[in-house]
Amino acid sequence: MSAGALDAFAADTLHVGVLIPGSKSDKGWMESGYDGLVAAQKELGPRLKTQMIENINYADMEQALTNLASKNELVIGVGGQTQAAVLKVAKRFPNVKFSIVGGSKGADMPPNVAGYDVKxxxxxxxxxxxxxxxxxxxxxxxxxxxxxxxxxxxxxxxxxxxxxxxxxxxxxxxxxxxxxxxxxxxxxxxxxxxxxxxxxxxxxxxxxxxxxxxxxxxxxxxxxxxxxxxxxxxxxxxxxxxGVGYQVQYAIDQLAAGTWQPGYKAFGLAMGPKAxxxxxxxxxxxxxxxxxxxxxxxxxxxxxxxxx
CATH class of the missing domain: 3.40.50.2300 (Response regulator)
Incomplete structure (x- = not known):
């Protein structure tokens, strides 16, 4: 996304794209991630504009993430299986923030990528x-x-x-x-x-x-x-x-507060019962x-x- 495109966002509107590789009604990881998106939408109301893509297989993730990155200021990959594609796409969109829910330690992350380890x-x-x-x-x-x-x-x-x-x-x-x-x-x-x-x-x-x-x-x-x-x-x-949903909401809340940070972040028991x-x-x-x-x-x- 170009700097001009970023400037075009209204100052009080947040544009967030979310990639849910599986089904948002799987009673598992993906549904928990979707629940976090719903909670963030409820919290922020019309200030938050979201675009979600679900049920994407591994081979198509890069294309899906490129689609999201071209239209949003924050892109969230829900699942460690999105990490390889996120790291690749993020280099092409240096002005877009990327968060990986299920990101692993030790990955070589570009300066616009955050990896959240659910532990x-x-x-x-x-x-x-x-x-x-x-x-x-x-x-x-x-x-x-x-x-x-x-x-x-x-x-x-x-x-x-x-x-x-x-x-x-x-x-x-x-x-x-x-x-x-x-x-x-x-x-x-x-x-x-x-x-x-x-x-x-x-x-x-x-x-x-x-x-x-x-x-x-x-x-x-x-x-x-x-x-x-x-x-x-x-x-x-x-x-x-x-805390899959908790981490999705965390990324969006950090964006809203202007405190979003790149890099690896461990969640797990140390982050409390919601995590x-x-x-x-x-x-x-x-x-x-x-x-x-x-x-x-x-x-x-x-x-x-x-x-x-």
């Missing part, structure tokens, strides 16, 4: 502990989408958290290679249930539908990700909060206290978890 491994450890407390069979499972470091680290730490509560717990971990593949997620969950798992965790988008189908058919339960939706579906007995936490839907006071102690121990460094 999924932290809360996955806590979710694993909750799963072990909630399991009646002494077996739990995890299904991830793409087998990339942040997703693998979350699976590893979910298992570590479960074993911290019950050293003898059985843990089944699998990856579908696709966040949106319903049949593969169902197949993986059915296989874990056949081996005794009765509580399941995930980092999936639309693939979650497959986990839901398996859990419904076999009368097991799910710990959901990203947003606390306790009370909306008895299939879910807990939720990990990873990261666990909600056990019918948790006992003892269970909640134990999980809070685990969170505190992660923050203090007493419990060490993987990056990402």
């Amino acid at each position: 999924q491994a932290e809360i996955a450890y806590v979710a694993g502990a909750a799963a072990a407390m909630l399991s009646k069979t002494g077996a739990v499972s995890y299904v991830g989408g793409m087998e990339i470091p942040s997703i693998v680290n979350a699976g590893k730490e979910f298992g570590n958290g479960a074993h911290a509560i019950n050293p003898n717990i059985k843990y089944f971990e699998s990856y579908t290679g696709d966040f949106d593949n319903v049949s593969k997620a169902k197949e993986a969950t059915v296989a874990a249930i056949a081996q005794g798992a009765d509580v399941h965790y995930h980092i999936l988008n639309l693939g979650l539908r497959g986990m839901e189908q398996a859990a419904t058919e076999k009368h097991t339960h799910i710990i959901g990700s990203y947003t606390d939706r306790c009370g909306t579906d008895p299939l879910y007995i807990a939720y990990s909060i990873t 990261s936490g666990i909600a056990v839907c019918n948790g006992t006071p003892e269970m909640n206290a134990k999980l809070k102690q685990i969170e505190d121990d992660i923050l203090s460094g007493k419990i060490k978890v993987s990056e990402g």
Whole structure:
């Protein structure tokens, strides 16, 4: 975007483009990101003008981001899978700000890019502990989408958290290679249930539908990700909060306040309960206290978890 185009924006109007690679109604990461956009719109009202593109596959992300960058002063990529394309497009639009929700540490970021690390491994450890407390069979499972470091680290730490509560717990971990593949997620969950798992965790988008189908058919339960939706579906007995929507709103609020900053920023437990936490839907006071102690121990460094 040219300087002249930027100058053309009304001083009191914010123009923000958002790329949601999956479905905004996936009950997962993408929906949480969309919820953050809706919250920002509600907060800022007509001052905020947004353009959203959803359901874009990896090969088309660069084109979608170019479209957004040509018309907006801030572009937000919802998901670490947008990072490579954001870093490339941002170099062509030096006057546009870019924020990546799920940005990873160590990336060579241009001076107009911010990467927000949700630190999924932290809360996955806590979710694993909750799963072990909630399991009646002494077996739990995890299904991830793409087998990339942040997703693998979350699976590893979910298992570590479960074993911290019950050293003898059985843990089944699998990856579908696709966040949106319903049949593969169902197949993986059915296989874990056949081996005794009765509580399941995930980092999936639309693939979650497959986990839901398996859990419904076999009368097991799910710990959901990203947003606390306790009370909306008895299939879910807990939720990990990873602040995807919170980070979308954070980027927009920073733009509105004139305080937007580029570079890597860690969120996670250190940024408070809106950024990261666990909600056990019918948790006992003892269970909640134990999980809070685990969170505190992660923050203090007493419990060490993987990056990402």
